[in-house]
Amino acid sequence: xxxxxxxxCATCPAYRxxxxxxxxxxxxxxxxxxxxAGNPNTGKSTVFxxxxxxxxxxxxxxxxxxxxxxxAFSYEGKRYKIVDLPGTYSLLSTSTDEEIARDFLLFGQPDxxxxxxxxxxxxxxLNLALQxxxxxxxxxxxxxxxDETRRRGLQVDDRSLARDLGVPVVPTSAxxxxxxxxxxxxxxxVANGRxxxxxxxxxxxxxxxxxxxxxxTGQLLAAFPGLPNARWVALRxxxxxxxxxxxxxxxxxxxxxxxxxxxxSRALNIIQEAV
Amino acid sequence: MSTPSTGQEILNTAxxxxxxxxxxxxxxxxxxxxxxxxxxxxxxxTRAGEQPRFDLDRTIDRLVTSRWAGFPIMLGLLxxxxxxxxxxxxxxxxxxxxxxxxxxxxxxxxxAAVLHFPWWLSGLLIDGMYLAMAWVxxxxxxxxxxxxxxxxxxxxxxxxPRVAFNLDRFFKKAGAHGKQxxxxxxxxxxxxxxxVSARVIDSPRERLIAIIPTNFAICNGRWPTQILxxxxxxxxxxxxxxxxxxxxxxxxxIVLMGIGFTFLVSWVLSRTWLKGEASAFSLExxxxxxxxxxxTIYTSLIDRTLIVLWRAVIFAVPAGAVIWLISNIKVxxxxxxxxxxxxxxxxxxxxGLNGVILLAYIIAIPANEIVIxxxxxxxxxxxxxxGLGSGAGVMFELDSIDATANVLRAGGWTVLTGVNLMIFSLxxxxxxxxxxxxYKETRSAKWTTVxxxxxxxLGILVCFLVAQLWRAL
Numbered sequence: 001x002x003x004x005x006x007x008x009c010a011t012c013p014a015y016r017x018x019x020x021x022x023x024x025x026x027x028x029x030x031x032x033x034x035x036x037a038g039n040p041n042t043g044k045s046t047v048f049x050x051x052x053x054x055x056x057x058x059x060x061x062x063x064x065x066x067x068x069x070x071x072a073f074s075y076e077g078k079r080y081k082i083v084d085l086p087g088t089y090s091l092l093s094t095s096t097d098e099e100i101a102r103d104f105l106l107f108g109q110p111d112x113x114x115x116x117x118x119x120x121x122x123x124x125x126l127n128l129a130l131q132x133x134x135x136x137x138x139x140x141x142x143x144x145x146x147d148e149t150r151r152r153g154l155q156v157d158d159r160s161l162a163r164d165l166g167v168p169v170v171p172t173s174a175x176x177x178x179x180x181x182x183x184x185x186x187x188x189x190v191a192n193g194r195x196x197x198x199x200x201x202x203x204x205x206x207x208x209x210x211x212x213x214x215x216x217t218g219q220l221l222a223a224f225p226g227l228p229n230a231r232w233v234a235l236r237x238x239x240x241x242x243x244x245x246x247x248x249x250x251x252x253x254x255x256x257x258x259x260x261x262x263x264x265s266r267a268l269n270i271i272q273e274a275v
Numbered sequence: 276m277s278t279p280s281t282g283q284e285i286l287n288t289a290x291x292x293x294x295x296x297x298x299x300x301x302x303x304x305x306x307x308x309x310x311x312x313x314x315x316x317x318x319x320x321t322r323a324g325e326q327p328r329f330d331l332d333r334t335i336d337r338l339v340t341s342r343w344a345g346f347p348i349m350l351g352l353l354x355x356x357x358x359x360x361x362x363x364x365x366x367x368x369x370x371x372x373x374x375x376x377x378x379x380x381x382x383x384x385x386x387a388a389v390l391h392f393p394w395w396l397s398g399l400l401i402d403g404m405y406l407a408m409a410w411v412x413x414x415x416x417x418x419x420x421x422x423x424x425x426x427x428x429x430x431x432x433x434x435x436p437r438v439a440f441n442l443d444r445f446f447k448k449a450g451a452h453g454k455q456x457x458x459x460x461x462x463x464x465x466x467x468x469x470x471v472s473a474r475v476i477d478s479p480r481e482r483l484i485a486i487i488p489t490n491f492a493i494c495n496g497r498w499p500t501q502i503l504x505x506x507x508x509x510x511x512x513x514x515x516x517x518x519x520x521x522x523x524x525x526x527x528x529i530v531l532m533g534i535g536f537t538f539l540v541s542w543v544l545s546r547t548w549l550k551g552e553a554s555a556f557s558l559e560x561x562x563x564x565x566x567x568x569x570x571t572i573y574t575s576l577i578d579r580t581l582i583v584l585w586r587a588v589i590f591a592v593p594a595g596a597v598i599w600l601i602s603n604i605k606v607x608x609x610x611x612x613x614x615x616x617x618x619x620x621x622x623x624x625x626x627g628l629n630g631v632i633l634l635a636y637i638i639a640i641p642a643n644e645i646v647i648x649x650x651x652x653x654x655x656x657x658x659x660x661x662g663l664g665s666g667a668g669v670m671f672e673l674d675s676i677d678a679t680a681n682v683l684r685a686g687g688w689t690v691l692t693g694v695n696l697m698i699f700s701l702x703x704x705x706x707x708x709x710x711x712x713x714y715k716e717t718r719s720a721k722w723t724t725v726x727x728x729x730x731x732x733l734g735i736l737v738c739f740l741v742a743q744l745w746r747a748l
Binding site for chain 2: 040041086097120122123124126127129130131148153154155156157158160161164165175200202208209212215216219220222223234235237238239240245248249250251
């Protein structure tokens with residue numbers, strides 16, 4: 001195919017979805033790592049299945065996925081490894097499934113994190129989404145279950161959401177395959193840096209806390225140069241989170257800081273050994 | 276790069292600063308987070324017009340989780356699923372058996388004869404391995420092909436969390452975590468999956484309490500045993516048109532007994548070795564979603580039925596070889612199998628089982644799926660039935676449930692043997708995969724041993740009591 005053809009076709013939606021190759025479990029030589037996070041029972045596994053062509057068992061009850069499932073797809077010539085994380089309500093708790101999700105987001109450093117939210121229960125779902133935005137920059141919010149939301153007489157303004165959260169928002173109904181092409185192209189845009197996110201960060205914190213956080217963040221960055229999400233780590237340390245305290249003590253954080261490869265593979269291996 | 280001392284310095288700073296910022300930092304952070312979430316969501320969501328007056332989800336929930344109707348609905352659904360499985364599996368089962376056992380098996384033997392296989396080779400390959408596999412397929416495939424899609428449809432619809440909701444207060448009384456109802460439900464598919472799903476429980480204490488009794492949920496491998504034995508021994512006690520319902524009721528009875536033992540064991544554990552308070556949790560009742568019927572049937576056939584069947588076949592093939600070997604290697608006049616059966620018989624008969632069943636359970640430790648085929652083969656061998664099969668260790672042609680029943684009765688089986696086999700199938704050690712999974716999840720040899728041996732001890736005890744009671748009446 002000539003290059004002029006390719007540019008013409010590339011703008012057509014049919015062409016773009018045709019660019020998706022479901023690779024199943026063939027995860028070799030991936031260019032990007034994508035994490036799928038979200039509350040329980042919002043359809044993460046359904047999104048995962050429709051992207052990878054795998055048939056990770058889905059079920060209509062919270063807590064169906066308790067370990068990480070991994071798969072791959074290729075889109076526009078780039079290979080993506082995608083990790084379906086257990087559903088959680090927060091990133092603070094200590095149960096095994098929540099820890100798997102949090103450790104991956106923090107130490108696995110995915111290139112893009114897709115937060116799958118239930119559009120009909122937006123407020124509660126945003127609690128987790130905001131916590132994820134505290135940890136990581138490159139995020140796509142997948143506003144899932146739009147069909148149920150419409151049936152319940154609700155309308156969700158995805159553009160207002162995108163503006164407030166500072167990340168792209170894609171409405172989908174994954175069970176029907178609705179919105180998956182848009183999700184894919186947005187995901188690719190974020191992964192390739194065509195879209196730059198400016199995620200919402202908590203502002204309303206007391207002055208005393210702010211000073212403490214700044215002091216600790218400075219010290220952390222001195223000890224672990226290049227540490228992403230140092231602010232979040234500082235907050236966790238102030239709360240005395242045992243897992244983070246351990247990561248500081250053992251120097252595990254330096255694995256994050258010294259990371260140079262863009263695909264997250266090294267950090268991923270560290271997690272895999274730990275799990 | 277960090278050195279341990281800088282890490283320690285950071286931690287020192289953190290604990291010093293912790294005094295400055297006060298202890299309510301967690302609360303104030305969470306408040307800020309919730310406030311932001313509420314503000315953003317409020318801006319984005321609008322309610323178009325009025326909420327529909329009739330809320331179907333609420334109405335269904337009120338019914339299926341109500342105090343008086345919740346449990347009857349649960350039992351009714353379970354009985355319906357069982358009945359559909361029992362009634363529907365009979366015909367395809369005998370079709371498969373007549374194809375694989377009556378047609379293919381003689382054909383294979385002919386091929387072996389033409390190729391001049393030595394007797395032991397054709398015996399081992401065709402009478403041992405092939406027949407074990409054929410048996411597993413014909414006994415297991417039809418019930419699984421009906422049961423799994425039905426179970427998956429209920430799951431897809433959103434019924435499982437309601438079951439958890441209903442059972443929660445019992446688990447709480449037993450000192451266990453309410454989410455144990457979910458891990459138990461998973462156990463009905465596969466015990467190993469049930470053990471893994473206990474990860475949703477936060478406290479290690481409650482997780483152990485959830486893992487140890489997983490075995491009391493009848494798994495894929497044991498449903499066919501329960502269904503077959505219930506049909507032969509319990510269903511036949513009733514008039515023919517009631518037989519299906521009565522057998523289904525017997526299986527439901529065993530399921531209830533398993534749930535009873537789950538509560539009992541959880542209760543004992545939480546009051547002795549694993550003392551503690553039940554922790555609170557929130558369970559989300561997800562919206563009912565219309566099941567995607569075709570997709571569900573497809574995935575449950577491909578993913579569950581065929582995978583489970585494949586696993587059964589993989590375990591059945593070497594087991595078939597073992598059965599053939601112990602039936603054909605002779606020590607003195609009788610074979611090894613006959614020695615073992617005679618050796619087990621006194622104890623087994625005392626607890627209302629027989630030596631054949633105990634030996635079959637030992638051979639079937641790798642996979643519960645092959646218990647029934649093994650039992651049948653060993654029974655024929657031990658009773659030296661004439662005209663059935665064509666030599667020692669052959670899993671013979673039984674193309675209907677009646678024929679199976681005749682063999683078992685000829686082997687000295689009574690209704691008591693049937694009842695106790697159903698009980699023992701519920702209460703015995705988990706399969707090797709589950710034992711390994713328990714070890715992987717608990718990292719404790721002690722608790723793995725408890726989870727393995729406690730059900731066997733219970734099984735022997737209950738079978739003994741039932742046998743005593745039966746004989747006394």
